[in-house]
Every structure is written in C-alpha cells, then in structure tokens.
Amino acid sequence: MRSLRYKPPSPLGNFIECFWYWEGIPEGTHTHERLMPNGEATIVFNLEDTPIKIYHPDDVNRFDTYGHAVLSGARTNYFVIGTAEQERVIGIQFRPGGSFPFFREPADVAENASIALDDLWRSRAEELRERMLAATNIPAMFQILELDLLDQLARPLAWHPAVDYALHHFRRVPHATTVAWMTGKIGLSPRRFIQLFRQQVGLTPKAFCRVRRFQQALLCVHGSKEVDWTQVALDCGYYDQPHFIHDFQSFSGMTPSAYLAAATPHLNHVPLV
Incomplete structure (x- = not known):
C-alpha cells in the first residue's frame, strides 16, 4: 500500500485540507467500508479504468456509479464504499465550506449527496484526470490539481x-x-x-x-x-x-x-x- 498527502499553501490552503493519494487494497478481509460524516466535501478521482461506486448502506448489492470522478458533498450521514474500488485513487479533501469557490452551484446542491464530477465540470473533469495519469510521479499529480483549481475558480477565494x-x-x-x-x-x-x-x-x-x-x-x-x-x-x-x-x-x-x-x-x- 502507498499513501501520500500534500497540503497546499495559502490561498488554496485556507479552503483545502489536503490533496491525497492512495494505492493498494486496504488490509483485512472486509469488502466494504462505511465513511463517517465530517461536514466537509471531497472530490475523488479513480485512476483505474473502472467507475466509482457508492453502495446503499442497507444493501451492498445495490450501488450507484459516478464515472471516474465524484464530488461527495458535506454530510450528516455515513455512506459505503467498496475496498476494491480504492486500488488507485487521488482526491481533494476540502476544509469546511472549502468547495464553495470551485463550483458555480451552491454547496448545498451536494448536501448529503454525491454527484458525478462530469455533471459539474463537464469535460474538464476527464481532461484533468488524463493529465494526472500522464504525470511522472505523485507530487506532479498534486501540482496539476493545485494549478487547475487556481486557474478554474468559479468565484473568489472568500466566504461571506x-x-x-x-x-x-x-x-x-x-x-x-x-x-x-x-x-x-x-x-x-x-x-x-x-x-x-x-x-x-x-x-x-x-x-x-x-x-x-x-x-x-x-x-x-x-x-x-x-x-x-x-x-x-x-x-x-x-x-x-x-x-x-x-x-x-x-x-x-x-x-x-x-x-x-x-x-x-x-x-x-x-x-x-
């Protein structure tokens, strides 16, 4: 297993807790994990050629798919992921309220929900993923994310x-x-x-x-x-x-x-x- 984190400096660091990378199936015999709510939004890119799945909490035989990238909004409920789909993923962990400047839609559009990133960023989401796949190393992937977010701001880096x-x-x-x-x-x-x-x-x-x-x-x-x-x-x-x-x-x-x-x-x- 391989795991790396990078915290961007200000001004992004005021809105983003970290960029993270995970490679490898989590240890143990379980096939699914529940993710506890923390009131923060997250973006996840699957770097393998399989769709992201989020499972129904009461029946893991049922799931919704989100393509190669998903925004999970701020939540007050847990949700379920499969360990097999976490083999090679990279993500953006926002601070509370941190996703707001990066989307034209208000943050409550994703309240207790997950949305395919293609539905929000259109072709940009897949183009960003392809650039990360072409990167020579993980720090280069983080730099691609950092520069893209700064270049594609939907609104000023500020809250009311x-x-x-x-x-x-x-x-x-x-x-x-x-x-x-x-x-x-x-x-x-x-x-x-x-x-x-x-x-x-x-x-x-x-x-x-x-x-x-x-x-x-x-x-x-x-x-x-x-x-x-x-x-x-x-x-x-x-x-x-x-x-x-x-x-x-x-x-x-x-x-x-x-x-x-x-x-x-x-x-x-x-x-x-």
Whole structure:
C-alpha cells in the first residue's frame, strides 16, 4: 500500500485540507467500508479504468456509479464504499465550506449527496484526470490539481464575512455557539444567515455543529481501548450519555462501543461487517 498527502499553501490552503493519494487494497478481509460524516466535501478521482461506486448502506448489492470522478458533498450521514474500488485513487479533501469557490452551484446542491464530477465540470473533469495519469510521479499529480483549481475558480477565494466568522467559531467550539448568539454578533437575521451558511458550507449551521461535535467525539475515543462514555459525552457538550449515543448512532449507523471495536487507523473509515 502507498499513501501520500500534500497540503497546499495559502490561498488554496485556507479552503483545502489536503490533496491525497492512495494505492493498494486496504488490509483485512472486509469488502466494504462505511465513511463517517465530517461536514466537509471531497472530490475523488479513480485512476483505474473502472467507475466509482457508492453502495446503499442497507444493501451492498445495490450501488450507484459516478464515472471516474465524484464530488461527495458535506454530510450528516455515513455512506459505503467498496475496498476494491480504492486500488488507485487521488482526491481533494476540502476544509469546511472549502468547495464553495470551485463550483458555480451552491454547496448545498451536494448536501448529503454525491454527484458525478462530469455533471459539474463537464469535460474538464476527464481532461484533468488524463493529465494526472500522464504525470511522472505523485507530487506532479498534486501540482496539476493545485494549478487547475487556481486557474478554474468559479468565484473568489472568500466566504461571506458572516460565514467566515461563523466557521471560525463553530470549528473551535461546535457545542457552545448557537445561531441566536451568532446572528446577534454578525447583524443578520437568522433566516438570512442560515441561507448564506447552507449555500456556502453545504449544511445548516445546526447540522454542521452537530456533525463537528460528532467528529470531536471520534477524536476523543479513536485509538483508545477503554472509554468513559459519560465523560466523553460531557466533554463534547452533550446533555448526557443517552443524548450522545442517539446522536452517534444517527450519524454513524452504529453504537459508540461498536465503532471502537471496529475502528481502523483511519478515523472515519470503519469496516462494514
């Protein structure tokens, strides 16, 4: 297996967490993985000559295909991929709200959804993939992605000031900042703020904060063998343990203890067994 990551400098680095490359079938006997929601969008290019498939969570015999490249929008639900389709892939992991400048469509078009990149970028998606396939090495692929994104911006590399301010606070303390408090600070009506935030981030402020709190909980327990679940719930801002378990299951489709038992070195990838 081979894995590389590259974080682009500013200004792209303000919107993109990293470019990543993966080669090889993941270890283990499982054939499918559930990907946990994190409130961020991702683009994936399959560098093998097979279509990308995303499977139905309740029946892995059913799937949708997306050609050689797909945009997965910000989510509050998990989705399922096949390990065989991950043999050679490259992708763009956006920061929260980071996909907004690169598409003419608002970010909420892909809310809890995946869209074939050809439907959004037309011929550009396949042309970009072909240029990466012709590259001599993986860093050259990353450079092709970086230059293409800068050359093909759909809008300025900036959020609305209210969205920028909200993202800063929501990322730091997702459980401690309310929409009412935020609108009091930014001077917008709740309706207008929610509309702007959803268009640029892909989720409502409330949904975004809930999924970021879920991610905070994953970080707290990932890699642990024994966990005080009540303390985790309190540390992450849940009212109590039942509230935490309910939220965890709604995002992941599994209990916290089941996640811990099945967790892999990758925070958001869990074998589907």
